[in-house]
Amino acid sequence: MKKTITFFIVLMSGVNIYAQENIDLLTYENTQDINFFSSIKNGAQVKEYVTVSKNSVKIGDTLILGTPTSQEVNTRTYSGSYGTKARGGVAQSRSTAKKTYEFLQMGRPAGFGSIMAAMNGDAQSMADNSLKNTSVVVNEIKTYHRGSKNKPLYVVMVLGEINGRAFGINKYLSVMDTELAIESGEVLLKNRKMTRDEAIAKLKEAKELMEIDMMSKEDFEKLKKELAPIITAKPQN
Structure with missing residues (x-):
């Protein structure tokens, strides 16, 4: 028991050690630039993050939870008995499935619940389909290395509910990889900038409408003039 308590204290102290650095503005390009990320500590606090698609996310911004992209399957086995009498040892299995988020975890990224789950060897609890279309507020933005200090960074967001309400006992949601969560549609940004592919598709649709006299x-x-800067912009690597 003493070893367990000591290990828990070390983990908790480790969480605080790395959260001493503040970054006013972090861009996706920064996260991939070794000249930048090699000097950044795990858990550094970020005030504003600019994604690979040039969308800005700040502390206090309101986001929308999109559609889960994963599925969790639970299987339970029932013995073939009725009352106190067994029915020939027959057993039945019943499986249930629910949609879950791939990148949205219940609780903080290194909160009490996450640490206890890791100590018990349990999988992290992911948010499920019941939170789809929920409006959330960005409470914290943090960045971590993908391994050692010489590895690129990824961005984690801690989300809270509107008006200070909590997500049950967990209180918060953690977006464990902001770029992948946005790309998959699990997190929807308000005032999101249109991508180049979206701009091309919209212009093609407008041209078809013009050809059938449904648009002047x-x-x-x-519209072509408005979309030109997006379409002619240099694609992101």
Whole structure:
């Protein structure tokens, strides 16, 4: 028991050790640049993060939870008995499935619940489909290395509910990889910038509408001018 308590204290102290650095603005390019990320400590606090698609996420921003992209299957086996009498040792299995988020974890990334789950060898509890379309507030943005200090960074967001309400006993949600969560549609940004592919698709649709006289040439040219900077921009690596 004493060893367990000591291990828990070490873990908790380790959580605080690395959260001493603040970054006012972090970009996706920074996270991939060894000249930048080699000097960043795990758990560094970030005030604003600019994604690979040039969208900005700040502390206090409101986001929307999109559609879960994973599925959790639970199987339970029932013995073939009725009352106190067994029925020939027959057993039945019943499986239930529910949609879960791949990148949205219940609780903080290194909170009490996460540490206890790790100590018990349990999997992390992921958010499920019941939270789809929920509005959330960005409470914290943190960045961590993908391994050693010489590995690129990834960004974690801690989310809270609107008006200070809590997500049950966990109180918060953690987006364990911001870029992948946005790319998969599990997290939806408000005022998100249109991607190049989306701009091309929209312009093609407008051209088809113009050809069948459902859009004027003037409106098409106006839209074309608006979308041109997005379409002609240099694609991200």
